[in-house]
Amino acid sequence: MNRPLVVLHGIHLNDYDGSLEGFYAGGFKWAAEHGWGGEVLNFRPTAGRCYGHVEVLENSIHIEKLGTTPTSESIDNVLVVWTAPDPSPRRGRIVVGWYDNATVYRDRQQPKGALKRARTYRDPYSRESHTLSFQVEADEKDCRLLAPEERVLWIPPRKKGDKGIPGQSPVYFPERQAEVGPEIARRIRHFIETGKALPLAEAVSPKPGSKGNRFQLDPERRKEIEDAAMRLVIDHFKALGYKVEDVSATKLGYDLVAVKGDATLCIEVKGRSGSEIVADFTYNEFAKMRLEERGKFFEGSYRICIVTDALGERASPKLHHFWCITPPDAVKAASRQRAWQYIDGEGTLELTPREAAQGRMR
Secondary structure, eight states: OOSOEEEEEOOBOSSOSSOOTTOBOTTOHHHHHHSOOGGGGTTOOBTTEEEEOOOOGGGBOOGGGGTSOTTOSEEEEEEEEEEEEOSSTTOSEEEEEEEEEEEEEEEEEOOOHHHHHHTEEEOTTTOOEEEOOEEEEEEGGGEEEOOGGGOOOEEOOOOTTOOSSOOSOSEEOGGGSSTTHHHHHHHHHHHHHHSOOOOOOGGGSOOTTSSSOOSOOOHHHHHHHHHHHHHHHHHHHHHTTOEEEEOGGGOSSOSEEEEETTEEEEEEEEEOSSSOOOOOOOHHHHHHHHHHHTTOOOSSEEEEEEEESTTOSSSOOEEEEEEEEOOTTOOSGGGOOOEEEETTSSOBOOOOOOOOOOOOOO
């Protein structure tokens, strides 16, 4: 499935066949005020074809971003994915369906003849009739509307500082975005091909200090990332002449023991699918790190190795090695607090302790 991909955003409905069941306007002001929107007929076929309406600014879609020329009026063979505001408290976008092998028009198309009659919708409140324009069309057989309980693929809302996540615009070209856009496109294509929604990958997850889970939630993918990171770190230290033992199964608070001469390194390995240098540590790992900070970790020298882009999907894997030393600028004895410094250059790994809780029924 290598067709160019565009994601179009509209109001939420259950059926998009003219009924208003499941209506939720989200941030669409006109729809909120009137109780319906132009997407109301997006999945009702007419003469074997579906016609999709999207509320775009200036009535134009930049279809040149899909691979055509800036002067082209339309482009064929496009995968168009429809999203809608999530009616649940998450308030992100959910995928509600798609048109495959679709034609996307740059400008709004006004239906004529029989199609105009089929796309005439009567406002259930004012009783006025409206002819609904369209900018996408596809064969009925290539159109798939998900039932509400099948709408399990979620695109998170955009927050300040996010890049590549869709904002307020109803038109989104994920593969033309930086950072997380390609990851969103990968999840969408995987969902369409397999029917399974991959959990949100780290690249789409919250940044340090924000609320949310930074763990990669798909167990198989998480293990794939962790295994790749372990292989890279093991190979790195073996190339330096260390004898390396994998002790991750023993739950010591670190994953590897690397020995060379008089040096014994106890290495905690973290793998990331994205490029952000961040990791979550278990209570046991954090306790050993605190011992190292106080000079009381006697099993060796505790090290932290974070491997970014571990699977090499968007960039080459990179190892970030941290050790706990006294920063060179801490010249006074009273301020000689040890910190986790990047061994290969400038930078510090700042640790943010987090609390947990236990629930017990009484």
